[in-house]
Amino acid sequence: MSNILTEIFTTQYQSAPFTEIKEADFLPAFQELIKTSEKEIDEIVENKEEATFENVIEALAFSGEQLEIVSSIFFNLNSAETNDEIQKIAQEVSPILTEYSAKISQNEKLFEKIKKVFDEKEKYNLNEEQEMLLNETYKGFVRSGALLNEAQKEQFKNISIELSKKSLKFGENVLAETNHYFKHLTDEKDLAGIPEAILQQYREEAKERNLDGFVVTLQYPSFLPLMTYAENRELRKELALANGRKSFQNNEFDNQNLIKEIIQLKQEKAQLLGYKTYADYVLEERMAKDPAKVKTFLNELLEKAKPYAEKEIEELKSLAKADGIEDMQSYDHTFYAEKLRKQKFDIDDEELKPYFQLEKVQEAVFGLAKTLFGLEFKETSEIQKYHEEVKTYEVWEVGGQKSKVSSELKASDTQLPTSDFKAILYADYFPRKGKRAGAWMTSFKNQFRKNGENHRPHISVVCNFSKPITIGSSSDTPSLLTFQEVTTLFHEFGHALHGILANTTYPNLSGTSVKWDFVELPSQFLENYCYEPEFLKTFAKHYKTGEILPDEKIQKISDSKNFMEGYQTMRQIGFGLLDIAYHTDSEKVGDVKTFEVEETKATNLYPSNPETIMSTSFSHIFQGGYSAGYYSYKWAEVLDADAFQYFKENGIFNPEIAAKYKILLSSGGTKDPMELYKNFRGSEPKVESLLKRAFG
Template identity: 75%
Template sequence: MNILTEKFSTPYHSAPFNEIKNEDYLPSFKELIQKSEKEIDAIVNNPEEPTFENVIEALAYSGEQLDVVSNIFFNLNSAETSDELQQIAQEVSPILTEYSSKISQNEALFNKIKKVYDEKEKYNLNEEQQMLLNETYKGFVRSGALLNEEDKEKLKKISMDLSVKSLQFGQNVLASTNNYFKHITNKEDLAGIPDAILEQYAEEAKERNLEGWVVTLQYPSYIPFMTYAENRNLRKELALANGKKSFDGGEFDNQNLIKELLHLKQQKAELLGYKDYADYVLEERMAKSPTKVIDFLNELLVKAKPYADKEIEELKSLAKADGIDEMQAYDHTFYAEKLRKAKYDLNDEELKPYFPLEQVQEAVFGLANKLFDLTFEERNDIPKYHEDVKVYEVFEAESGKSEDGSHNSEKTFKALLYVDYFPRKGKRAGAWMTSYKNQYQKDGENSRPHISIVCNFSKPTKETPSLLTFQEVTTLFHEFGHALHGMLANTQYPTLSGTSVKWDFVELPSQFLENFCYEPEFLKTFAKHYKTGEVLPDEKIEKIEQSKNFMEGYQTLRQIGFGLLDMNYHTQVGELEGLSVKECEDKYTKATQLYPVNPETAMSPSFSHIFQGGYSAGYYSYKWAEVLDADAFQYFKENGIFNPEIAAKYKVLLSSGGTKDPMELYKSFRGSEPKVESLLKRAFG
């Protein structure tokens, strides 16, 4: 028996991680693909007249178990991978791509879809059903349903190549990250680094059976080193190692892979009748066109550049006092921290004792309760994939009056939430939210989602709990905002549920929630010293509030640089013929560069967001969504940050998923379209 092909007997039919063996995956994928293909055949061979129910709805609900197993496998390949899992991924990806191509290019199926689409007026569909029909039809057209047989085969081959190569890209970045570590035996080389971080480096050395200290390229290790290490030569060495990830000409180099991926995407776009891949992608975004995106980014660039230049001049004067005539990118974090301390008398190490991870988690849970009536209860009997993971049942309180007039309160199960906070060798860098199972309604049952948050925070040690930097606090709130989008989902169909929205809308809930971290009224409820229980003093809270826009110009230019790099890669692919990846990168980001460019480093070969993840021609969406989140939070600020009426309207926006056009959804919540001035006002006053 293969555990993955059976109905799970766990609570809420959650993933039975403790029973899954690696050898289960490949056979289960093959079996579930066959099962899903039979469901498709049943739709195609149904002798009845095609209708919305027997074609569009039937298709939306098909392949449920295959989706669940795919989510389990690919989520683990990001959060708890191994050489064996990566090898399986290389085998599985083309099989899944072939399966999805087979469906999207099934002519008989598409003919039925087209018939329902052409006759949609006769079905009296509600808004969500209309959206499902439109998205289904468009999805098939965008997957090549209108192509001739020869071009369909070409598209299928391109899609398979893309899936394998993007997977390889991510594996190379992970291997390149894990391959480097800096072993330090002289404590003087670690001058400036706080004791808690030194303890972390010592633990890392011990794990490797080494004396002294070890620094890695994992962010909880790398960032503190770049922030506090006084040894400039070592900062340079670490920065060079980080900038050479998959860019050193070695086994895990991604430069050729980038060119191959971009050419494949261009071929795909042209085959489907688009000018370029960005044109193809943006048809399905709020922004609609590459021109609009580039205009948007350039408008922000013009506004932000003077602020960024002024910020860098301040840092340069600090560096000059230390005898540094030409400041480099690897000096930035160190001097930014010095300036932050001088300006606001704040540094991360002073703040960290007030932000133990468990306390911050309780705060974000409490905020979800205050705004959306959610409660969280840990479950120890639900299987998990690593001992560091915790699982929570999420409930929604439903208060009301019974028939006799007495007050009653019930709670309804809303979701499972998995949290996975600490770095490991098998986990990729960064932080993300994902799901193991989508929400949907079928046969009178509201099937609730299983959501996961994955981060890379410093592990607790024998002496101290996991203490978060303030940036890590905002990271947790960010990912929890995504999680709320998933947990509150309340739609009919799985393909329109939760975060299944336009990509430049998906960052609104995450970035919106970060705003609460800067509100004194809220901060005082949870920023308490882990040893003494003392509340973070008012003057420090004030400094946090004042420092909210610290280096905002620099950060804005950095994000614009990533956005322009991404957009140019996906509109100017012809330039790769005559230029190297490094030359393209330098050219596309030139207007946003604030430090001398290092010829030995490049970020594109480790830019997983656009070459492995789903942000191809979509990285601009972070800044785009900032306009939305600044405008949305301003609405709360004007009426009280815990205003129940506005929170209720916002909850409708979150629970609606992709059932409506995002701009219409936003206007229903806010009463008007978002204004870019809201972002500029928040960022630069």
Template identity: 75%
Template sequence: MNILTENFSTPYHSAPFDQIKNEDYLPAFKELIQKSEEEINAINNNTEEATFENTIEALAYAGEKLDTASNIFFNLNSAETSDELQKIAQEVSPILTEYSSKISQNEALFRRIKKVYDTKEKYNLNEEQQMLLNETYKGFVRNGALLNEEDKEKLKKISMDLSLKSLQFGQNVLASTNAYFKHITNKEDLSGIPDAIIEQYAEEAKDRNLEGWVVTLQYPSYVPFLTYAENRELRKELALANGKKSFDGGEFDNQNLIKELLNLKQQKAELLGYSNYADFVLEERMAKSPTKVLDFLNELLTKAKPYAEKEIEELKSLAKADGIEDMQGYDHAFYAEKLRKAKYDLNDEELKPYFPLEQVQEAVFGLSKQLFGLTFVERNDVPKYHEDVKVYEVWESGSENLRQDHILTTDNLQPTTDFKALLYVDYFPRKGKRAGAWMTSYKNQYKRNEKNSRPHISIVCNFSKPTKDTPSLLTFQEVTTLFHEFGHALHGMLANTQYPNLSGTSVKWDFVELPSQFLENFCYEPEFLKTFAKHYKTGEVLQDEKIDKISQSKNFMEGYQTMRQLGFGILDINYHTKVGELENKSVKEFEDDYTKAIQLYPSNPETAMSPSFSHIFQGGYSAGYYSYKWAEVLDADAFQYFKETGIFNPETAAKFKILLSSGGTKDPMELYKNFRGSEPKVESLLKRAFG
């Protein structure tokens, strides 16, 4: 028996992590692909005329077990990978890509879809059904359904190559990150670094059976070093190592892979009738075109650059006082922290005791209850993939079914309508986990046969681990990171749509960051901060003065941060519209050319960020990185509405809950206007950022 092909006899049919063996994956995928193909064949072989119900709807629900197995495998490959799992990924990815291509280029299936699409007027479809039909038809066309056989084969091969090469890109970045560490034996080299961070470095050294201290390129290790270490040469060494990730010509170098990936994307776009990959991608986004994206980014660039340059001049003045005439990028975090302390008397290490992880989590749980009526109950018998992971039931607050001792047994697997989701949280870094923070799902929400199948959502972060004497204490930036990912999680947990492929975060990519960035705003509201910013030892609430300064510091270095994000977005769009230039340029030359306008520090010839730019070369942000800023306009405008009506206003929150629960069932601008009453205004972002 292969556990991945069976019905899971676990609470809420949750992933049976404790029973899955690595050797289960490949045979499970092969079997589940076969079963999914049988479901597709049943649709094709239906002798009745194609209808919305027997074709479009049947397809939307097909392949559920395959989707579940894929979610489990690829989520683990990000959060708890191993050499063996990565090897399996290299085998599994082309098989899944081939299956996907086979479905999207299935002529008999597409004929039935097109028949329904061409006669849709006769079906009296509701808005969600119309959206499903349109998205299904477009999805097939965009995957080559209208191509001839020769071009279909070309597209199939391109898709397979892209799948493997993007996977390799991510594996190289992870391996390159893990390959470097700095072993420090002289404590003077740690001068300026807070004791709690030094303790963390000592724990890392101990884990490696070394004396002294070890700094790695993992975010919770690397960033504090650059922020606090007074030893400039060591800051430079760490920054160079970080900037050389997958860019050092070694085993894990990604430069050629970038060119290969971009060429494959260009080939795919041309094959489907687009001039470049950005045109192909943006057709399905709110922004619609590369020109509109660049106009948007350049408008913000014009507004932000004077503020950014003024901020850097302030930092350079501080550096000059220390005798540094040639301030570099690796000095930025150090002097920004000095300036922040001088302006706001805020120091991350002084604030961290007021933000223990469990307290911050309780705050975001409480906010979710206040705004959206959710309650979270920890569940200890749901299987987990690592001991660090915790699992929570999510319930409608006030439900008669909600009790602290509530147990849903395997004999009673169907939850009531008051049950909203399972939430997995995985907070600490480890060797098999990629850097960064993300939200994902193991199971989508959908309705079928009068049952509302609820989602299983996961948040993954990389916060400092608790030590023997100290709980996990978050920097304020990490507090906002948790709120950000929780915003995504709310989008998934509140989903209430008919079809799985329109559920939760299945929305236009430049709309998906609205809930996450929106929720971050609450972190800067004094009224809310006072409810949870309490010292982990004494319970003392953070002083009003410091809370006010946190609120005031929201826009600290906003010009610099905006320029940084705009640089990523501009580089991304140019990679996906001007790939031909890479025939005569190195990746480094291309990067320098298209980030010149946003460079605030000298470019270092030894470093480049593109070879570790996983968002666009491994993740789903190709030609879409601009969406972070696009969504900032939405979130600034949305939160402005909350401030106008009261940040905990139940009527405003109820409207936003409808937006969250609607997933991709409506055009995102229509959803937004239903909530706000008007289209978002870029002025809301500019006002928030620069006053």
């Protein structure tokens, strides 16, 4: 029986045929494609010709193409449109894929050929990208156990399989806990202070559950407005406790033991490879290089930020005291921070939201990409999608050279386009039951060049914004964003540009395939534009009247950029220190709550609540790829502050600087990130740029 996933797709641009894929297709497709990929590896190993860069390193880089595509489709669905069946398949498939990867990385004959090419690389006259591929391939094999003995290789493989299973389970537990909780209210008085638009959202949620009144959930667009506006302190406390108890309730979804099992497995993996800790293993391949440097970096920021943060909290406590609250708690923070922000800057998120219609914000970010990089986005109905709410776009380079375009375009096309096709973009903006919380960028297919063709990437941006409010058959209110959500969209789109502009030869050096503490530069860089009055005026328009947001409000947004910067910095430092502690001192983790309190006490600005914890839903490090790397958000802030300062000094739309920045983005992982940055900026980034932006 044919399986659509095992063949080259015949859809437009060879995009994922979502409407034709059946869940039952995945497991047999993985099984068949693994066999196909293993045959490709066997051909490399059994080749009787002398090992060369082309027949070993390059052949390996291009192997397993369809398996990589199907893996991307499946695991992206598991994040954005999952269900019980997909989660069940994920638990079955993950160890199979891990075993397949281990089989390749521990193939002695394959590694012998790689090592031969690596040892003799001087004779191949490699260009910079080829040399990077060779170095990364060799290191990748060594770091995956190629130099271990047979018993150790088996142990390494088993650890990797267990880690893949447990990481998946961690994320499933968090999603289950998020979906399980909801607060049903029937008396509107309990929701005093909450704007009408949010109340309508809560009514819609209640209707979907066949309930009267209002329903609040732990999904971000529901939870955050309540914490920001609800005058009912007990209700804020209840929601905060529910959110903080996720996977910390000694039930079937509890993650406390999983955390200890995951960090212990990571430590065993690192020590097997000869590293002192898992953090040492990870950071060897980061710009930071070692845990000591990360801790020094975070603690230096802590020392500078803490006085500002404490001053900010004192201001909030003064407001709380005026309301009779003597013991301000963490669940009061967002409420009083919003009050202070409104008092200081006369800014109210709900007042601003009508000026930030989702479609207009998206138009603005598309327009910025056109101004800086010559990109144009054309919505299309020809690309299949995994959910009806997803929108799809073709991305073209305006004025691009009439170049040979990959045959992955329409099979019927005989005419070359006048502009260069750059990418497919999927935009998925609203929360659903099967979609994990948060926002992220991902890809369904990487960019690469092969046989004279430039295969373009398929990129996805996923967020969780408030849905349009529909009454009857028409949309009464479109999706309106808080200003924080505006910056979130720009952040993820910055990642997307990294993928869209990719222009490398090899898929494993393309787009966001860079050092992990460099990957946040493009995303955080783009957020800066949200605070520039010159740019804000182009799109901050009332969705009903078309009125431009008044100049004084725009200036207030710009002025408020660093509002609560001390607090936010302390929060990020706390996450970073906790992450590093888990991955350097795993043997000290007895009680997870006790460990978290101890490791974050220097950054805590409010009393710790014994009923809540952050670790058990810290998906970034226990499910995602930020293990021993959460510090990179602050690290990248140094880069983005320094990079944007360069634009500010020369014009935020400066075409010459934009052209240099475009080279940085398109280069992916083909060069050392510091070299890429210095080629763009002319010097290494200065931490003073961040401190100046944050604290003046």
